[in-house]
Amino acid sequence: MCAHVLVAEDDEMQAELIRRSLLAEGHTITVVHDGAAALDAARRRRPDLVVLDLMLPVIDGFDVCRALRRDDDIPVLMLTARTAEDDVLRGLELGADDYMTKPYSPRELMARIRTVLRRSGRTDRPEDPVVRAGGIAVDPVRHEVRCEGRPVECTPAEFEILLAMAAEPERVFSRRQLLEITRGTDRASTERAVDVHIMNLRRKTEPDPRRPVRLLTVFGVGYKLSGGRG
Numbered sequence: 001m002c003a004h005v006l007v008a009e010d011d012e013m014q015a016e017l018i019r020r021s022l023l024a025e026g027h028t029i030t031v032v033h034d035g036a037a038a039l040d041a042a043r044r045r046r047p048d049l050v051v052l053d054l055m056l057p058v059i060d061g062f063d064v065c066r067a068l069r070r071d072d073d074i075p076v077l078m079l080t081a082r083t084a085e086d087d088v089l090r091g092l093e094l095g096a097d098d099y100m101t102k103p104y105s106p107r108e109l110m111a112r113i114r115t116v117l118r119r120s121g122r123t124d125r126p127e128d129p130v131v132r133a134g135g136i137a138v139d140p141v142r143h144e145v146r147c148e149g150r151p152v153e154c155t156p157a158e159f160e161i162l163l164a165m166a167a168e169p170e171r172v173f174s175r176r177q178l179l180e181i182t183r184g185t186d187r188a189s190t191e192r193a194v195d196v197h198i199m200n201l202r203r204k205t206e207p208d209p210r211r212p213v214r215l216l217t218v219f220g221v222g223y224k225l226s227g228g229r230g
């Protein structure tokens with residue numbers, strides 16, 4: 001059983017680590033990096049769980065949790081570097097369902113998320129773990145990629161790039177961000193290698209790799225996967 005998890009974390013590397021761990025378990029994920037965006041996403045997307053960093057810009061995690069509890073009963077797992085007992089108690093008093101401090105083990109975080117979801121009864125709705133965008137379907141459980149229904153053979157680094165981009169279509173990823181995404185599978189990778197991965201993916205997924213319509217270059221910034229979900 002899968003869930004839709006909203007991750008509110010201003011550290012992009014931490015957010016990416018959580019996102020990849022959740023995808024590997026078959027969940028769908030929305031990632032935001034400030035408290036105002038977290039509240040907006042929670043109200044629009046109605047997630048099954050919010051993983052909430054306390055030290056968020058714009059609106060801090062305490063105020064986000066207070067607002068969530070005023071509006072809904074979405075389970076909240078607080079995640080923070082703050083370890084003072086008063087902070088823990090304050091978070092729990094505001095209605096957080098669980099609380100983890102950094103640094104943490106991704107395996108422990110996933111176990112805590114499973115427990116909170118099970119306790120809340122929000123794992124009863126089955127969801128398709130496949131991430132789809134721009135005619136590309138990425139299955140994080142079976143580790144398969146299809147383009148317009150056709151199987152696509154990908155290297156581990158190419159798979160991670162497509163998974164990240166399909167999860168957030170139209171988001172522009174810098175070479176540095178894509179490099180961090182591939183570091184877990186290709187530690188020798190460089191920003192130049194990211195360009196090679198994109199070129200290879202275009203060859204495998206584009207009708208005409210010289211005139212891409214899916215994996216687009218945003219000059220001076222990076223790359224994006226064009227096309228909405230589905």
